Amino acid sequence: MKLYGTGYSPYVRKVLVALAEKGQSAEHIPLFFHDPDPAFQAASPFGKIPALDDDGFLLADSSAILHYIEAKYPTPALVPTEAKARGRAIWFDKFGDTEMFPVIIVPFFERMVKPTLMKQPGDEAAVAKAMNEGFPKIYDYLESQIDGPYLVGDAFSIADISVATCFHNLHLAGEKVDAGRWPKLARYVTETLARPSFVTALAARTNP
Ligand SMILES: N[C@@H](CCC(=O)N[C@@H](CS)C(=O)NCC(=O)O)C(=O)O
Structure with a gap:
């Protein structure tokens, strides 16, 4: 494979x-x-x-x-079989891909992708706008949804994979969730990214 x-x-x-x-x-x-x-x-x-x-x-x-x-x-x-759990897991997968990604990736894109890959200066105004306007909506929602170690039921699932993945890029861009304002989300991100499967994935090669 x-x-x-x-x-x-x-x-x-x-x-x-x-x-x-x-x-x-x-x-x-x-x-x-x-x-x-x-x-x-x-x-x-x-x-x-x-x-x-x-x-x-x-x-x-x-x-x-x-x-x-x-x-x-x-x-x-990694995909729950019970009807409601499956629906929610697929929702969070989609939410991570389509609602979170375009917003949470902005600091990484502006500070790392643009200067290195595209040879263009990063736009800190775009970073500030995303972090001041886009991030809180997403963080408030996730804070309201987290009630334990997993987003859906009592097992790790595609929901956790898709929601947690972008936070590594946020960390690479020098930012992290404000634990004072979003304590459940901050804990959830730290614990999920420390999971062995994430640790393995984070060590994967980044350059050809
Ligand atoms: N829906 C796709 C999105 C994949 C995607 O957009 N990947 C980015 C890199 S993180 C990409 O290839 N971007 C190039 C482009 O949008 O043309 C998926 O879940 O795999």
Whole structure:
């Protein structure tokens, strides 16, 4: 199994965490999005990361890959089977990908991606705007949802993977959750990123 995508990507990290939870590993090819490598282009029709090649079976999109891995390696389960728990887990996966990512990634994008990858100066005004306006809405919501070590029920799931993954990029950008204002979220992020599967994923290669 080959997994394409730099370890910097929160979406690639989702797959690395899921594989580690299941005791599986992949040959990790840490290229950046839109890499011209034909094998990657075949696996990712729109050039986004992550993409998977499992013995010729090609699949892009972190959530699609997570569900593929879940079906192929069902234990331990990362997608709850009970109806309400499943609905909520899928909601949090989507929330992480579509509501959180564009906002929480801003400091990392402005301070690391733009200066290094794009050779452009970062925009601190954009960082301040995201942190003052976008972050509190997301943090307030998560603070209201956290009631224990896991977001859904009494087990670690795709919900935790998708919500926690972006916080590593926030830390790389030199920011963290204000534990005075959002104590449950701050604890949840610290504990989730310290989980062995996350520790493994955080050590993944970031550069080709
Ligand atoms: N829905 C996709 C999003 C993947 C994604 O947007 N990855 C970023 C890197 S973190 C990317 O490849 N961006 C390039 C682009 O948007 O063209 C997933 O869950 O895998």
